[in-house]
Amino acid sequence: MGIVMRPSQSLRLWQQVMLGEVQADSPDLTMRQMAILLTIYLDPPPHTVRGLAAKLGVTKPVITRALDTMGALKLVSRHRDQKDRRNVLVKRTVEGALFVERFGDVVIDKAAELPL
Numbered sequence: 001m002g003i004v005m006r007p008s009q010s011l012r013l014w015q016q017v018m019l020g021e022v023q024a025d026s027p028d029l030t031m032r033q034m035a036i037l038l039t040i041y042l043d044p045p046p047h048t049v050r051g052l053a054a055k056l057g058v059t060k061p062v063i064t065r066a067l068d069t070m071g072a073l074k075l076v077s078r079h080r081d082q083k084d085r086r087n088v089l090v091k092r093t094v095e096g097a098l099f100v101e102r103f104g105d106v107v108i109d110k111a112a113e114l115p116l
Contacts, residue, residue, distance in 0.1 A: 003111075005114075009114055012114060013107070013110055013111055013114055016110040016113065016114075017106055017107055017110050020106050020109075020110060021103075021106065024106075026099075026103075027073050027075070027099070029069075029070070030066075032056070032058070032062070032066055033066045033069060033070060035056060036052055036056065036063065036066050036067070036070070037070060037075060037076070037096065037099075037100065038100065039052060039055060039056070040052075040076055040090055040092060040096075041092060041096065041097065041100045042100075045091070045092070046089055047089065047090040047091075048081070048087050048088060048089055048090065049063050049064060049067070049078075049087075049088045049090065050087065050088075052090065067090060070096070073095070074093055074095040074096070075093060075095060075096035075099055076090055076091065076092065076093060076096055077090075077091045077093055078090055078091070079091060
């Protein structure tokens, strides 16, 4: 069962979530970085640079640059696949899990504040 919203409501929700993130001084992730992060945390592992690039329809260097930023923030970590050293595995971190969970809570809170 989906949630029914008018386009203006969904845009207002998006605006309120983004404003909340800016005001909370959360890490300033781009939309691409957030899409990668949510893919890593919402889709079952394993995740590879190659697989993320294919899923998002971007190049591996695009994923690598995003992961550099998210790795510096400790939201994800990267490791060589011991079974196939050509692959780079992208793994979840405690900090990243807490960030994603808190972000989900913000979305819920802001959605509850929307006028009907």
